[in-house]
Amino acid sequence: MLRFVFGASGAGKSYHLRKEIIERSIAEPDRNFLIVVPDQFTMQTQMDIVKQHPDHGIMNIDVVSFSRLSHRIFEEVGESHEKVLDDMGKSLVLRHVAEEIKSNLPIIGGSMHKMGYIDEVKSTVSEFMQYGIEPEMLDDIMDVCGNKGALKAKLSDLRLLYSEFKKYIKGNYIAQEELLDVLCKALPSSKLIDDSVIAFDGFTGFTPIQYRVIDEILRLSSEVIFSFTLGQEDNPYNYDRNEEQELFLLTKKTVHDLLHLEYENEKSMDPSAVPDFERWAAYRNENSRDVFLKNTEKGRHASNPELTFLEKHLFRYGNAKYGVLKDGDSQEGETAKCTSIGILEADTVSREVQMVLSRIRKLIRENRELHYRDFAIVCGSLERYGEVISNEAGKYEVPIYLDQTGNIKLNPLIEAIRSALLTVTSRYSYESVFHFLRSGLSPLTANETDRLENYVRALGIRGIKGWETDFERIPGQIMRKLKMSNKKDSENNIIEEQKKEYLSDLNSLRQKTVDALAPLFGAEGKTVLDYSRALYEFLTGLGAQGKMAEFENSFRRQGDEIRAKEYSVIYRKVIALLDQVTALMGDEKIAWKEYAEILDVGFSDIKIGTIPQSVERIVVGDIERTRLKEVKTLFFLGVNDDLIPKAAGTGGIISDIERQFLADSLTGIELAPTPRQQMYIQRLYLYMNLTKPSERLYLSFAHLDPDGKSIRPAYLIGKITALFPEVVTERFDDRAEGDIIQTAGNGLDYIAEHIQDYSRGYMNEEEENAFCGLFNALSGHRERLLKMVEAAGVRYDHKPLSDTVASMLYGNFLVNSVSRLEKYAQCAYAHFLQYGLRLDEREEFTFDQADLGTVFHGALEKFSKKLEEENLSWDSFSKEDGERIMEEALTEFTDGYNGNILESTKRNEYLMQRIKRILFRSVDTLQYQLKKGSFxxxxxxxxxxxxxxxxxxxxxxxxxxxxxxxxxxxxxxxxxxxxxxxxxxxxxxxxxxxxxxxxxxxxxxxxxxxxxxxxxxxxxxxxxxxxxxxxxxxxxxxxxxxxxxxxxxDGEKVNPxxxxxxxxxxxxxxxxxxxxxxxxxxxxxxxxxxxxxxxxxxxxxxxxxxxxxxxxxxxxxxxxxxxxxxxxxxxxxxxxxxxxxxxIEVNPYSQGDNTACKYCRFKSVCGFEQGIPGYSCRELPKMKDDExxxxxxxxx
Incomplete structure (x- = not known):
């Protein structure tokens, strides 16, 4: 028998369902009772039953999700099936199969290597499985495409890929989505289901494959009960698929689908006794034992008229306003004031979060009966708010649990593997090698890596040959330093010894790097099994497991349990990935590049889930994934128009427009909701979240996104202000600082942010008093406060070098150049840093503007000497001789120049040709100019x-x-x-x-x-x-x-x-x-x-x-x-x-748009900033030549 429990949000549906199941389980101890809930709800539902049960136990009641129900039934009936292929395995197989048939996938084959594309393909294949669409059914879908050639071509590719995917795993693996198909076959043999009572709670709808399981359960069990959210005035049996804007359309659709299953079951037993569906449904609904719960005194909002009003009127038709009757008269017994709902606004996301956290602390401080577990935070986007909330919660000393599955792409272990494999496939490219060495798992220390990188960058070391042979050259900067520290000719031997010592150190670091990567290079051109073994040997050589444990312990000591959890399991998950890749394709021969790409796909599917470390925490989640228990106060952050409604995205492989076309064209085949349908479904989630609290609801938004772009409040803010005209909107700037400053952490932040204003006298008397009071209250943080005072009191006072220091730097005999004097005129301090302290930028193996000038000058000088050698003068050589001699001069000068840098890349080879062309033009023009005069x-x-x-x-x-x-x-x-x-x-x-x-x-x-x-x-x-x-x-x-x-x-100025x-x-x-x-x-x-x-x-x-x-x-x-x-x-x-x-005064010149600081290499060193007292530019006014x-x- 099929029954429903209907009720609005907060009416007590789950409580009613649990109460009935508990009472019946006590009365019928020999009957099995199952409550099926979404995965996220299993633990909470178990806790609620234990708490609600008079014996505080669950006895013959079992709480399961669909996946857990599968395992229970398989264990009971001894059903054996192939190994389950999880998301990671599915990605690996799809990636591999696509590579095998790439030539037959003209549309999607070439994109499978793109970041994130495999996820879209996997998502589409998963959708087909969840909605019971087999590869051959795609032929029917393609038939309706008509002139939609692009869609038809994509579906053709998907059909082939999907078919080959199923062939590849057949007999060895089963996809996660196919488990429910296996469950359907196993259910008839189950005594657990037979004659049991099964209740479904917490669902808003089901996929076709889930409906198949429910169909079997309806046939086998004694009774099946479903609870659904429905407005008090709504009729659950009145379903019209065209009424997409109805708030509870998803509930009505689900009820309609379930009734059809019940109808077909009854009809199959005695077709002649069952009328058509409409008459059967009308009779059944009229005589059913379906329960309709009202928001009475037992409901969640019983004592809160504002939230009751919100539940009744949110997203409904009409112009209802809280506290006002339809005729405009005041409503007796109620006030139009709004105290349970509030709107908070701030300039930035971080200010918004600070405002919310400070409000939570204030509410707890004012009401001793409140606990952190009584609050919840949902966000329009955890991607935007998650990290900000985590950081600010630490400062506000607010315990939170971030309901977010972590992606591990930036974990040091993953980065070490990815960069090491890239080093192999790129043959020791600079970027890949030092990505590996800076991953946190390299065999070198940070200082050793710096030294090695300086050498490699200076001399352009690239490729296997460059890394596997001894370093022999000395960078120019190093040679200059050696010569300057050993100026006497007699010390040449010392220079040679220092060169050997320098090269020995660098070669030792080079060898450590090569040895660490050797297992990977040794496995080239072999099988997947060989690659996995080589990678395991590589990780073992690095001591990766031990280093991950060190990171874990470090995070645990810092109190960062989330990261500690990630680092505690990541090594095991990576090894499991290697095992899975090897099991799937161990004997196949592929290139390292493809193996690395396959691993990358696997890494993207590694997710680290966490559970709350204690009950006394605020759950922070999003509006769709997070399932909240009953809370007293809910804060909804990020209510901005770029987040609410949530953007539909690209639609995946099948675009939004194509998905809508298929939804309108197909009959008998169902796909995932279209973007338009998804938007309406999201309204239901919004309704369910906004009506979740029993006492208070706050909505907040920011005016700027994290990139500083202006964003507007979402339409939902307008909906709330229309329903509650008296709702108060609070701005961050309008509130007393006492509300913002709740802990020492954010108090210190406030001091740091405003101490400059205080020190420069920008505050009024009231602000100064508040600032001083806070400063004194934080006296326990003396060290940090002193640093702030020191920073705030920074001013620049020019102090020349003492005579002793100046004499040590320059002596009484100054060797200088005109360009150095020009640098001194630009800024005396920059001159001191460059020529006094001899600070240098890191030497780079590049050909820059200075090199270009050097080559031009050197070639012209050689050209002039060659003219003399051939008894020619500047006015006597022919054009042909000029070009010949210049080419020789240029070749001689650039041969060996900076490690033959002009031959190191195609770009530089082209540059060499450009230099030659310029020099040919120059000697020709210079000769012309000389011939026109007597000089x-x-x-x-x-x-x-x-x-x-x-x-x-x-x-x-x-x-x-x-x-x-x-x-x-x-x-x-x-x-x-x-x-x-x-x-x-x-x-x-x-x-x-x-x-x-x-x-x-x-x-x-x-x-x-x-x-x-x-x-x-x-x-x-x-x-x-x-x-x-x-x-x-x-x-x-x-x-x-x-x-x-x-x-x-200019072509326009040249006569054709x-x-x-x-x-x-x-x-x-x-x-x-x-x-x-x-x-x-x-x-x-x-x-x-x-x-x-x-x-x-x-x-x-x-x-x-x-x-x-x-x-x-x-x-x-x-x-x-x-x-x-x-x-x-x-x-x-x-x-x-x-x-x-x-x-050595810091005195940069400024003239119009030009300043000494504009291209200065020492910006990060001098600390010059116009706002700091004492710092200023020398304004050099432009003058005419006469002046x-x-x-x-x-x-x-």
Whole structure:
């Protein structure tokens, strides 16, 4: 016999069902009574029966889930079946089968390797099994697809994969979903079921395969009772599948389906005696013993009119408002005020959680009879809220149980395995090796890993050959440090010994790494069994089991029982996975890559479940999975529109649109709910959760998601405020701090967050008093408070280096370079870190902008020397010779450069071709520019050392009273190219600096010391020329930048009919030098005989009257050149003095969008922050050239 117990949420259905079963079990001790509940409910239901039973025992009552019922029946009747294939095994088999038939799976075959895709396939196959769909039934489904070609193709792939999956496991395994099919066959032999009373409680619906089991139970048992949630005004027998918006449609559908089963059972016994279904159902429903429970004084909400009103009207039609009759008059005996329901809002998720936890502590503090177990928290998304709640609960000292199955993908054991296997398949790629070494299970310590990684990154060690042969090279940074610490020539032997010691240490670390991975490399190309054995040997060699136990004990000491549980079982679960993989496909030969992918699928299915460590905890869960016991107060967090209603997702392999199409087209075949159906079902879950508490309900939402994006409250907030117009919405900022600060943990957080405001006087008197009171109350945490005070009181006060320290760093003789002086002008502290302390970034095996400049300069220098060797000059080589000689020069210079880095990757090989193309263009253009003038190249890459003792580079910084030099500075460097033209009395000098970037000369930047190179190079070149020219005057003709590039012309500016020569002319104009030229017509003629109105060689342009055009000419008079030259010398001397004085002020410059901090390598070291007192940028105002020259004139 089939019976139902109906009632609204809180009406007492479960209590009524338990009461009836207990009473009948006592009256009928020889009859079996079973209560079937969802898996999550078994333990709680057992506890409730024991508590409710007068003898406090369950005697002849058994509480089971569907899966537990299967085991009980199989044990009873001796049913043997194949080994059950769990989710992990199913994933492994599907992955393997798909690989075998990949060529026959045109749609899904190519995606099986994608992260998460196998889960979608497995989910679809599981759905087919749960809904009783066999592979051949998919043919019928495909028949209704019509012109839906994509859907039909996917279903075709799924049919083949599903069929092959079933063939693969047949006779060896049985899928978890197929257990109920086996149960159906075993039930007729069971005495446990025969003539028993079976009650189903806590379900909202059933899958087709579950209906098959229920059908058998209906035929075999004495009585079957179902409890379902239903509104008081609703008729459970009135089912219309088109009324999807009905709140209890799922209940009505389930009742309808169960009645059909009962009807078919009766009809099978005597078809002639049973009328059609409608008449049978009408008679049965009218004469049934179904129970309809009302929300009476025994109901959950009996003493709470607000929650009673919520249960009656939530998601129902009408405009009911609490405390108001339909005609608008006040309702007698009730108040419109709302004290049992509240809405909380906060700016962020963490603030929302803090608000909820502080409210819980406050409620417990105010009511001694309340316990933590009387509260529950449900979330719109545990993914968003779970970790935040865990962290904040610790600070608020609130015990919680997070009802969430943990994924172990980031566990050190899993990471070690995945990275080690990736090392094998990638042949020692850098990323995989150091992922393994930093997994937490490597054979090296963190410090050893750092040292090894620095070496590998510096020299680009890659591949098996690089790792399995001894390291022999020394990185450049290490060599420089060795030389600097052993400057004397006699100490060369010491350097060699230190090099050997350094390499010996690194090779020892390399060998440990190789030895740890050796078992895996030794198993290549073998069977799955060999791979599993090799992996086990690898884990044993690492001592993985012992290390997991150490992690477990550490977490247990910290009180983190959830992580301790994970680490206690993870090794065993991984070994079980290896066993399962081996059992499924042990003799098959596959590649390591496929084995690693199969394991990855298995890892994704390893879940670590936990149980509450004590009863006195708050259960934290979501609205669908978590089954809550009776609670007094419920907090519903994350009531935002991006979480409620829950997004339907992608629909899996079969999209949402396709699923809806099938639902509308199929008859007789049922699939999982469509997204639209799921949305309505979710309303039922919301109703059940919101009506779960007996005393209070709080809904909360945030305004910003964890990424800082704005989010809105969900439609549910509007529903609640419409039902309860007087409901109070509290904002985090509106509440007294006393409500927020509940424990020392969050009190210290508050101090840390606001101590800067206090120290800077941003608080009013009331806030200051509250802050000081809290600070004093936390005096027991003196050490942490002192650190906060110290941090809050941080201000920057510049303190130069002491004379002793400055002398130790630099002595009285400072060797410096122009680029270092420019760095000092940008920020004195950055200069100190780079050149005083010699801090270095980690050396990388990369080809960067600095390397590009080095190659350009080196190749051009070699090119110039090769011209001399072939008795050619810059103006005499042919285009063909130029390209030939440049190619030779480039090849010679890059051969062996930084470990042949330009041959290390395809990208770098392409870069090499680009460099060659740029250099071909450059020598051609430089020759063209030279031929247009009278200047001739005198030297390339001229070292300052060649200048001798000229004043420009040997600078006296300080003297005593008698004129003796106390401190000196010598400048080092080299000038890319010096061109000269001589007449009887003068040596005219042109300095060219090659730049791989598009740099422009900026007189304002020169004034601030940020751009000194060109002028300093001219000063040095003039000093050298005067020393060699026997009385001739050295005259600055031009200081120029040449941009090493092969420009791409704007197609819109090029005439389609332009000749090759015309295009070349445009390119040459693009490559015109930039800088400063002396405003002397004779000198300009020497630089470009054919300047015309606008030179394509130098930055000079003339007006029609012969004067210099303001726009297009960068010229300077001879007198201004001299002033600028003297000013730069003055600036260099001043900077040198300041460096030796120990001036290391944190004083980054700022000019518009440019600051010294923008690309500074030492951002993380200096601590510069504008908000900290004492820190500020040097604002350098932009000035026009005329204003700059006025200032320069006033200073020199």
């Amino acid at each position: 001739v190249p005198r030297s390339m890459e001229t070292s300052f050392d060649e200048a001798g003792e000229i004043d420009a580079i040997n600078i006296a910084l300080t003297e005593d009273e008698r004129g003796r030099i106390l401190q000196r500075m010598k400048l080092t460097g080299s000038i890319d190219r010096i061109d000269t033209y001589e007449d009887a009395d003068h040596v005219y000098i042109k300095v060219i600096d090659f730049k791989s970037g598009n740099k422009k000369f900026d007189l304002c930047a020169l004034y601030y010391g940020l751009q000194l190179q060109l002028v300093m190079y001219m000063n040095v070149a003039r000093g050298m020329a005067e020393a060699k020219s026997r009385g001739k005057e050295a005259v600055p003709a031009a200081i120029l930048y040449y941009h090493l590039t092969d420009p791409v012309l 009919d332009a000749t090759g020569e015309e295009v070349n002319a445009m390119i040459r104009e693009e490559l015109r030098t930039r800088g400063l030229v002396q405003a002397d017509r004779e000198i300009i003629d020497l630089l470009d005989h054919e300047a015309g109105q606008k030179s394509d060689v130098i930055p000079v342009k003339f007006n029609k009257d012969g004067s210099f055009a303001k726009n297009g000419s960068d010229v300077m008079s001879a007198d201004d050149f001299e002033q600028v030259s003297r000013y730069v010398s003055h600036l260099v001397k001043k900077s040198g003095r300041n460096i030796l004085k120990g001036d 700059v020259m006025q200032r320069i004139a006033s200073e020199v």
